[in-house]
């Protein structure tokens with residue numbers, strides 16, 4: 001006899017306060033409904049799927065046991081927060097994820113009081129949760145800091161800086177290590193081996209064993225020498241020594257999908273006077289959705305997909321992805337140059353280093369989520385005669401800026417920086433925009449800074465960088481696919497500091513840097529149609545500038561416009577500085593710099609983001625007309 005259909009529970013839960021009205025034995029059904037809702041939602045929006053599927057039960061248990069939002073729950077990276085968003089009043093908008101005007105794909109303070117801290121860059125959660133904990137302690141307010149951090153994010157130094165500083169928080173801080181033995185790619189390094197030993201050496205703590213261990217460990221007894229020795233021994237047994245030496249009470253490993261284990265552990269930790277506590281939960285990335293569980297990347301980041309088959313929406317065939325052009329080009333160059341090596345910070349496929357690694361496995365290094373280490377590691381390689389390419393997204397390179405300045409630039413070491421995701425990146429929004437790398441690199445002495453206008457230019461710049469041993473050199477290129485230019489049969493070594501004129505004109509000169517070139521060329525067509533003869537130059541270098549070309553164009557044109565996919569302080573600033581230093585702007589020359597606006601832009605389709613930024617062809621045309629005081633027909637307006 002079939003059991004009667006169960007009343008849906010998810011429809012009764014808008015906020016955690018509703019969740020806490022449920023009985024514990026209803027939480028399994030709720031979790032199943034939550035998982036299905038998330039799979040359905042992401043199948044329509046795309047986004048980060050695998051990590052969220054892995055924390056469905058954990059999300060339910062945390063909100064059930066702890067008093068959120070008074071207890072401040074901080075998700076590390078935040079890409080796993082979709083179940084959290086569904087349970088915290090945002091289910092009605094969950095299908096707007098990562099779209100213009102929709103929900104962010106990460107936690108965001110402005111979105112909800114249940115998002116006490118924004119994320120997206122990894123390994124910040126323990127520091128932030130500690131901040132909340134200590135603030136409450138100082139203000140004598142109730143409420144903990146709770147950090148949920150993945151095994152991948154735990155490979156970044158910042159996590160240890162925070163743990164090293166955490167003991168002061170006592171039981172106000174709870175760290176939950178979500179160990180699914182995955183980063184974006186399989187995890188690397190000693191920590192992942194250590195965690196794997198812990199999980200494999202001891203069965204997941206059964207309820208009884210765990211209860212007695214927790215009672216012993218977190219009971220109200222004051223710890224003396226004997227207990228410490230016992231604890232140390234137990235730490236060895238359960239493997240939590242690393243964390244216990246950092247001052248944490250280690251609990252685990254426990255099954256992060258078993259609510260009958262999770263709930264009592266969290267309740268014990270909640271009621272304990274001891275702390276800080278690190279709870280080690282073991283989960284499966286992609287849990288509960290076979291296409292995700294069975295895929296190599298666990299559906300870490302997916303386009304829209306068919307729920308039934310798991311088949312992902314196919315992107316239309318077109319020009320090659322920049323990351324693959326880089327990876328393939330570098331792999332080819334490395335065939336005849338055994339000094340070339342590549343470093344990625346846990347992003348092998350996103351940077352194309354995976355293609356390099358296939359061809360040259362001994363010269364490819366995945367350092368984990370450790371950009372700071374990666375840059376200085378590259379500096380060491382360069383100092384000893386290698387030709388290292390640090391392939392790091394623009395936004396993630398921000399994390400290693402002091403290493404760039406202190407370890408690379410000051411020592412003038414020939415580290416090559418392959419900077420992917422330059423400019424606006426679309427669905428990942430403001431936290432991932434590559435807005436600042438030209439500003440923060442071209443300001444540094446010794447640096448060469450290039451920007452590829454298309455995929456052919458990327459080939460040339462990769463080769464140019466490989467051959468450049470006189471100091472640090474960076475080249476940036478956008479997220480996604482090229483523009484469809486013909487690929488060169490052989491890479492060309494570019495002359496350092498030299499741009500190229502791609503269109504001759506006489507009245508207006510557009511100086512383009514990087515991938516705005518296509519829009520610059522469209523703008524030139526529109527200006528010519530208005531009778532305004534327009535030169536377009538692809539500057540190629542933000543540093544050193546092609547000052548001969550700039551001077552020539554400034555002396556022969558009425559209006560000069562710079563355009564770039566970067567914030568103020570990039571090409572435009574350097575061109576203006578050169579012009580003012582040399583008096584080129586003394587003769588009434590009209591110069592306008594077009595760059596990203598002084599704001600953090602939310603997620604949207606990249607074309608719309610560049611529209612909002614005012615960097616598409618029509619806006620370039622408008623800028624020129626305004627500088628000339630011409631109307632939209634290209635006719636001089638009557639002087640007021």
Ligand SMILES: Cc1ncc(C[n+]2csc(CCOP(=O)(O)OP(=O)(O)O)c2C)c(N)n1
Nearest residue numbers: 051120121122150151152153182183184346
């Ligand atoms: C500083 C930084 N570098 C790289 C990334 C890209 N990134 C996003 S998620 C992720 C893997 C995170 O692994 P883990 O913490 O184990 O979470 P899981 O996806 O397994 O749930 C990486 C490398 C990032 N967000 N921040």
Ligand SMILES: CC(=O)[C@@H](O)[C@H](O)COP(=O)(O)O
Nearest residue numbers: 077079120301350421428479
């Ligand atoms: C969460 C995170 O930081 C990564 O998954 C990032 O979203 C990848 O970006 P790309 O999709 O541009 O590779």
Ligand SMILES: [Mg+2]
Nearest residue numbers: 150151152182
């Ligand atoms: Mg992980």
